[in-house]
Amino acid sequence: MLSLLKDYPFILHGPLQAALVVGAVCAFLGVHVVLRRVVFVGAALAQVSSAGVGLALLTGSNPSLLSLLLTLVGVAAFSVKSKDKRTTQESFIGIGYAVASAVAVLFVAKSAQGEGHMLDVLSGNILTVSASEIWQMGIIGLIAIGLHMLFQKQFLYSAFDPETAQSSGVKAGRWDLFFFLILGIVIAMSIKLAGTLLVFAFLVLPAVTALLFSQRLGKIHAIAVGSAVVATVLGLYASVKFDMPSGPTIVAFSFAIFAVAWVISRFR
């Protein structure tokens, strides 16, 4: 591995750092995405965010800004709890996912840069990421994790038992919206670096892996982040060594870690 790092020193810089930052932040928040049973909100928000990138390519606007704006609209839409008994909340999330995916493809296809950018939207541009983008993501990630730790009791109470939280003065709906706002901003920023596939994978796989191993939230966060870090390092190494796309390779390693964890947890 050391010779590889010598031959390809760039993986020590931008790509590795970017993937580590995105992986750690998404894995941390992913624990709550999985526990809240809103995994597909994460997927749908990732697609809405990529639709924002597509719209920016079409209109020549700032991709970060449009991606963020559209994601916040998605957050507002997905956090509304429908009282209509004829449909379900998840069906609206499914509609959002499908429509956002289609719109993203249409925007990119009709943009001046054309379909060449399609892969960027799906896989991100992790190999060409700049230092300032990594710093930006790192700061946003730290703020997101910090806010989550600061307001852990409110987030936990309103997700675990919203009715009782509401009855004791904790505005469960507002705390849910705040959680999704943080998640939406992290997803919008991460998509640009790592693409929808990797971001969605980081939101789910490390968290589920960690939940197999511990019943304490603190440990679960640590295992999830650790598993994302290991998958990132091994995935990037393998992608460079065997000339494979980085995002899918990291996802494959993340799944391999999950599979091993699942087998071990069955025999514990």
Added chain:
Amino acid sequence: MNQKVENKSEGVQVQASQLIVFEHADLGYGRRRIITDLNLILSEGDYLGIVGPNGSGKTTILKAMLGIIRPMKGTARRDPNTLIGYVPQRQFIDEVYPLTVSEVAIMGRYPLLSTFSRPSRADKDFVLECLNHVGIADLANRPYRELSGGQKQRTLIARALASQPKVLILDEPTNDMDIGSEHSIMELLTKLHDEDRITIVIVSHLLNVLINHAKTFAMINDGLDMVGPVDEIITSESLSRMYGMQVEVAFCNGRRVVLTGGEVA
């Protein structure tokens, strides 16, 4: 309908302070009215059972008592100094969360903490006392999701007690329990009422569980049907009328038993 009996529960002074008062309140969701013209007073020291058929609006009243919904018309007043502890139906708690019994119970302290502060050592000690009070201190570090139905219910009662409430409101506390757990939960609630002087409100459709514990009853059937002491409310006539079938209230070893069978002529 809306035949009202004066709200005089046993052992409660007439001047007892009023904790929750509904006056001509219409309750519901969106534009749908579930309860109309509700007049009900919960006084300090009450042990109130809210009973009625499924879908009659019992939970709607409970939510209005908790302040989760506001009256569409009329008023619902709560004594601002009254802390209410709520024990929801345990089936509504999402067990995917990896929380221990004490981590669940300490949530009861959250309303007493400021936005940024975390539970202190004193909070944790108090929660342990509450767990001890409901008889599950030894389970403090066990995962909540691994408990039996009765143990989960005790955890949720301990969480409600952790907020040091004046009133405890419970929604169907003995649903899906075997008779042993059912009995011990009701004995615990009666102890909290009699010894700790906590005002208790229980919503339940399980009449046989409630009638030998609660002192006052509110019968709900498309609105408030009757409210008053157990002797006046839990009668064969009133229950037969409410459920539209033959219902008898009998006594066995000094305890009330509700028996059903046959259509009302």
